[in-house]
Amino acid sequence: MPKQPSRPTIISDPHAMTAWAEQQRNASRRIGVVPTMGALHAGHVSLVERSCQECDATVLTIFVNPTQFGPHEDFQKYPRTLEADLAAIAHLLVEVAFCPTTSAMYPPDHATRVEVAGPAMPWEGAHRPGHFSGVATIVLKLFEIVRPQVAYFGQKDYQQTLVVRRMVEDLNVPVELVICPTLREADGLAMSSRNAYLSTESRQKALRLSQALNLAQERFRAGARDAAKLRAEMLALFTDVPGAQVDYVALVDPTSLAEVADLSETTVALLAVRVDGTRLIDNARLGA
């Protein structure tokens, strides 16, 4: 009889997690993992849904990973909402929520990190030194602990998906990556756990990010091919927004992340903007 949704088993000990996952593999069950930092929104839930559809056992990981935050970033205030997170997936058959402690993941004597280059260097990598090394380290640890056959990530963190893919290929990690589309609010704002920081007024300003991406796609559809001109138009959308500080607006090659001179269907527009102190990222392919 098919299993019914029920509250997932919460495992916090990495060794217990590994033992559980090994039992599943021994029973020929395909394990899907959805790595998150919690504060789940509908975008995360869509990843969990996809894993539940495609795998025999889904493991949701919830861990606010300190090594991917810079010293002046929002690690301390990052929302920690375990009960609400469990409620958000209660309708799905998630077998385990893996919620380790920081000391279990990073014992005091730990001394190893994954070093990343290539797609980790520009854009987010340049603005958040050490961020992708922290992401790659925790993702590799989660992959080692759970040894899933499949892992689900959101397209909203476009550069992160390239960094994780590079790491998986470079380090021969036997996991299939599935990248799922960005989910947006009705007004276009990309779903993000950090949207919780936005006041009503800031949220209105934050709409400029998706508006800039819509503008880029519209201009491309209308025949625009000059990347510098389009970038200037996108940047101009932020000049009259008090409290908006652009980290970057870039039109890039989808694989190398190098800026392009001539736009094409596959060009990806990347944005990072601080809105009243909240740093938001978003992206879209021009030929959507």
Ligand code: PAF
């Ligand atoms: O995308 C995120 O939420 C995080 O970067 C991840 C992949 C869970 C690693 O901490």
